[in-house]
Amino acid sequence: MIEAWSVADVRAAEHPLLAAGDPLMERASFALATIVARDVARRRSVVGPDGGRRDGRVTGARAVLLVGPGNNGGDTLFAGAHLVRRGMGVLAVLASEHVHGGGLAALRRAGGRVVELVPESGGEGGASRWGDPDPATxxxxxxxxxxxxxxxxxxxxxxASGALRGPAAVLVRRLVEVLGARTDRDERGGDGSVRSRPWVVAVDVPSGIGVDDGTLPGTVLRADRTVTFGAAKPGLLVPPAAGAAGHGAVVEIGLALGADPAGPPGPAVRRLEARDVGRLWTVPGPEDQKYTRGVLGVVAGTPTFPGAAVLVTSAAVRTGPGMVRYQGPDDVARAVLAARPEVVPASGRVQAWALGSGVPAAAAGGAGHDEPDPGGQHARIRAALADAAGDPGGATSSGGPVPTVVDAGALSLLPDRCPPWFVLTPHAGELATLLQGRGEAVDRPGVEAEPLRWARRAHELTGATVLLKGSVTLVVGPARVYAQADAPAWLATAGAGDVLTGILGVVLAGHAARAVAEPGSVAELAAAAALVHGLAAERANPGGPISALDVAAAVPGVVCELVAAR
Ligand SMILES: NC(=O)C1=CN([C@@H]2O[C@H](COP(=O)(O)OP(=O)(O)OC[C@H]3O[C@@H](n4cnc5c(N)ncnc54)[C@H](O)[C@@H]3O)[C@@H](O)[C@H]2O)[C@@H](O)CC1
Ligand SMILES: [K+]
Incomplete structure (x- = not known):
């Protein structure tokens, strides 16, 4: 699991070490230089006499340091000094009136060059604040x-607070313009080394991201790698800022995060990795039978949109439940059975529900009783929601509260307050609609700009666990936030969300009692389902187009690998 800690928690953990004179910056900058040198060697890899690639030389490579006013610039200057000692040509561009004095002196001692960023006019007389550096426009x-x-x-x-300001902002905007015009595809020189564009390494975080909330308040230089110190930061995992972070590397510098019982309760954001999911997967034993393994009830699809029912049930069956029950109009049930004869088209006891995929939303603003109910699905969803909440007046097929996936049209049928074992699975547009219905003035672009804020708000307003679908899937539940980035971009295709509904429903059915008894566990289960969904998409067709049904077909293989590796 990757754990991201807030700025306040990182600073609190750093404080006693700095007070004791621990050389945190030395550790951070040495590790940074080591990673940069390794990346450069790989980028400059050349084809050897045997035809295989081998790392290129670091000596002679050129590094440019963009240096700001604080300790982040200090880390960068000290790392630059290490890179000079490894034979690289290093140029520091000072983009601020003040920079870290010790770092600057170290770079100079090592033999690095320094220029000072000046306005385009040439620097108003050229008086330098740094003694001797040349001015650079x-x-x-x-x-x-x-x-x-x-x-x-x-x-x-x-x-950082807010968007980059001053000369640094001008520099980054121009650099983004120029680099953006270059192809991301590697171009190789005659010796096989990469020539097309520089490798960009963000020091700790890409400069100017919202470190705690993952926002992008202004232009940010997109990194190929972020080398972060002590622990990951939320903005490295949460979109949209996560998209600027590139590959990650966490450098251990001795922070005791999470070790103090009186300290923060846990990381601000988590990301599950495959081994975490393998460990929490329910594997049947000899004493299990279909009812103990978890029965999922599905209400999805309408005569107009029967495909969603097929996709949800297909994914569910392939995720390994004891049984999948389908409820819906007869012609949709026939389509489901034609695709998946394992599905039982009858009501009965369930350990979890998956509701709403392929069902149109009820009209906004009312209980919806007067509007046409597509195939009777709204009525079935309402009954299942009451049942799942443990409402004594609800249907009794589950015999008690059960965890429930609330997707698509079912989002419009929610009660005002939901239990945390309801997992809402909106995309950004659906989340905006849900929030508008609860008095928030936010539209889809607003949700996309601040997805963590709005997923949190939806959790506060509804009480439910919220899984916000996107290229990074955010899950916000009681006291826990997950950000999963497992899916290839090819997965953005119709029906992919229905497959997630089926997978998630089965995961919840397999942990039904725990989900209700420990609401904090629901977000982790939802994040696990998102991970399986993403890995199945990758497995369905690595690097190419993916259809939703192919994702469902890939789920058993993914589960097998996850369980085998635990
Ligand atoms: N926390 C830790 O444990 C460690 C932190 N280290 C480094 O120290 C960094 C934090 O250093 P600082 O606290 O000095 O902070 P920064 O280096 O992020 O610089 C903050 C300063 O930049 C200016 N500033 C803030 N927002 C700005 C904006 N939008 N535009 C222009 N200028 C702005 C302000 O003057 C502010 O004081 C970390 O990111 C990391 O690189 C490392 O040295 C190792 C240990
Ligand atoms: K930075």
Missing amino acids: VEDAVSRAVGADVVLDGLLGIG
Whole structure:
């Protein structure tokens, strides 16, 4: 599991170490330089006499450091000094009136070059604040950066507030413009080394992201790798900022996060990895039978949209439940049975529900009793929701409260307050509609700009666990947030969400009692389902187009691997 800690928690953990004189910056910058040198060697890898690739030379490679006012710039300057000692040509671009004095001195001692960013006019008399550095205009600095093998973004770290300001902002905007015009596809020189664009390494975080909330308040230089110190930060996992972080590397610097019982209750954001999911998967034993393994009840699809019912049930059957029961109009049930004869088209006891995929929303603003109910599905969903909440007036097929996936049209049928074992699975547009219905002035772009904020708000307003679908799937439940980024971009295809509903329903059915008794566990189960969904998509057709049914077909293989590896 990757655990991301808030800025306040990182600073609190850092405090006693700094007070005791621990050399945190030395540790951080040495590790940073080591990772940068390794990346550069790989980027400069060449074809050997045997035809295989081998790492290229670090000596002679060029690094440009973008240096801001704080300790983030300090880390970068000290790392630059290490890179000079490894034979690299290092140029620091000072983008701030003040920079870390010790770091600057170290870089100079090592033999690194320093230029000071000045306005395009040439620097108003050229008086330098740094003794001797040459002035560099933004265009100079950009052309040096673009021609380098690696650029270290050390403008701002966890001390950032809001969008980058001043000369650093101008520099980054121009650099993004110029780099954006270059192809991301590697171009290789005659010796096989990569030539097309510099490798960008963000120091601790891409400068100017919302470190705690994952927002992008202004232009940010997209990194190929982020080397982060002590622990991951929420903005490295949460969209949209997560999209600027590239590959991750967490450098251990001795912070005792989570070790203090009086300290913060846990990380701000978590990301499950495959081994975590393998461990929590329910594997049947000889004493199990279909009813003990978990029965999922599905209400999905309408005569107009029968495909969703087929997709939900197909994915469910392939995720390994004891049984899947389907409730819906006869012609939809026939389509389901034609695709999956294992499905039982009758009501009965269930350990979890999956509701609403392929069912249109009820009209906004009312209970919806007067509007046409497509195939009677709204009535079935209402009954199941009451049943799942443990409402004594509800249907009695589950015999008690049970965890429930609330998807698509079922989101419009929710009661005002839900139990946390309801998992709402909106995409950004559906979340905006749900929030508008509860008095929030937010539209789809607003949700996309601040998905964590709005998923949290939906959790507060409804009480339910909220799984917000997207290229990074966010799950917000009681006291827990997960951000899963397991799916390839090819998964953005019609029906993919229905497959997730089926997988999640079966995961919940397999842990039904725990989900109700320990509401905090529901978010983890939902994140696990998102991970399986993403891995199944990757497995369905690595690197190419994926159909939703192919994702469902890939689920058994993924589960098998996860369980085998635990
Ligand atoms: N927390 C830790 O455990 C460690 C932190 N280290 C480094 O220290 C960094 C934090 O250092 P600082 O607290 O000095 O913070 P930063 O290096 O992020 O710099 C913050 C300063 O930048 C300016 N600033 C803030 N927002 C700005 C904006 N939008 N535009 C322009 N200027 C802005 C302000 O003057 C502020 O004081 C970390 O990110 C990391 O790189 C490391 O040295 C190792 C240990
Ligand atoms: K940075």
